[in-house]
Amino acid sequence: MRFRPCIDIHNGKVKQIVGGSLSDRENFAVDNFVSEYDGEYYGKLYKAFDLVGGHIILLNPAGSEFYEQDLFQAYKALSAFEGGLQIGGGINDQNAPEFLNRGAEKVIVTSFVFKNGDVNFDNLKRLVKAIGKDRLTIDLSCRRKNGKYYVVTDRWQKFTDIEVDEKCFELFSDYCSEFLIHAVDAEGKSHGIEEKLAAFMGDFCDIPSTYAGGISSFDDLEMLSKLGKNKIDFTIGSALDIFGGNISFVEAAAFCRQA
Numbered sequence: 001m002r003f004r005p006c007i008d009i010h011n012g013k014v015k016q017i018v019g020g021s022l023s024d025r026e027n028f029a030v031d032n033f034v035s036e037y038d039g040e041y042y043g044k045l046y047k048a049f050d051l052v053g054g055h056i057i058l059l060n061p062a063g064s065e066f067y068e069q070d071l072f073q074a075y076k077a078l079s080a081f082e083g084g085l086q087i088g089g090g091i092n093d094q095n096a097p098e099f100l101n102r103g104a105e106k107v108i109v110t111s112f113v114f115k116n117g118d119v120n121f122d123n124l125k126r127l128v129k130a131i132g133k134d135r136l137t138i139d140l141s142c143r144r145k146n147g148k149y150y151v152v153t154d155r156w157q158k159f160t161d162i163e164v165d166e167k168c169f170e171l172f173s174d175y176c177s178e179f180l181i182h183a184v185d186a187e188g189k190s191h192g193i194e195e196k197l198a199a200f201m202g203d204f205c206d207i208p209s210t211y212a213g214g215i216s217s218f219d220d221l222e223m224l225s226k227l228g229k230n231k232i233d234f235t236i237g238s239a240l241d242i243f244g245g246n247i248s249f250v251e252a253a254a255f256c257r258q259a
Helices: 039-048 067-080 096-101 121-131 166-172 195-204 218-227 249-258
Strands: 006-010 013-017 031-034 054-058 085-088 107-109 136-139 142-145 148-153 158-163 178-182 209-212 233-235
Touching: 006 039, 006 067, 039 067, 054 067, 067 085, 085 136, 096 107, 096 121, 107 121, 121 136, 148 195, 158 166, 166 195, 178 195, 195 209, 195 218, 218 249
Parallel strands: 006 054, 054 085, 085 107, 107 136, 136 178, 178 209, 209 233
Antiparallel strands: 006 013, 013 031, 142 148, 148 158
């Protein structure tokens, strides 16, 4: 169980948002926290604590007036912690090699693979061919619908028909080396984890996998450790003191070593 810190970038700023509020219209999101520090600051901080495998997420789409500012912050973070951070948000087979050349450990993909409610295996295979499965993390971030979890894409706005279950994990593990799964309905709310999803991950994820969403206390981390069988990594966003929350970043970094 490892702590995978995050650098979420929206409108050119490192921030924490309420996940379900993100919209392409007018680059809108409900902000929980907007940092006074840049991507370089957080890259250096995570490097100092040897927290390898954290995630940079570009929240504005390519073509947005803020996208180049997002990239600027991301590149500063990658330079500060070369080989230590993954990056996601608009990843495809054309830009993935550039992010790796800029120092990303891996790239994280969602929308390029999940198209029109289904899996675009041609795109997935092109991406694997371009960079190799060992440099690829597939984002299976999901929301609840009719009591089940379904992958959501396009900055978590669109449901796909892909149910997050044992078959899903088995299928996509052939194409990547990691999973990243945001429990979108819990993201940014600090109201506790999605226990059912965490248990799914503990039971069925056979490759390194990271859970994100709702962690608000060390009790939540203890529960995630139990349900995830101490093999599921975690991300904490809004609840961390470095993002205006109450959980000590230093203690969170120490928790996984104790676990």
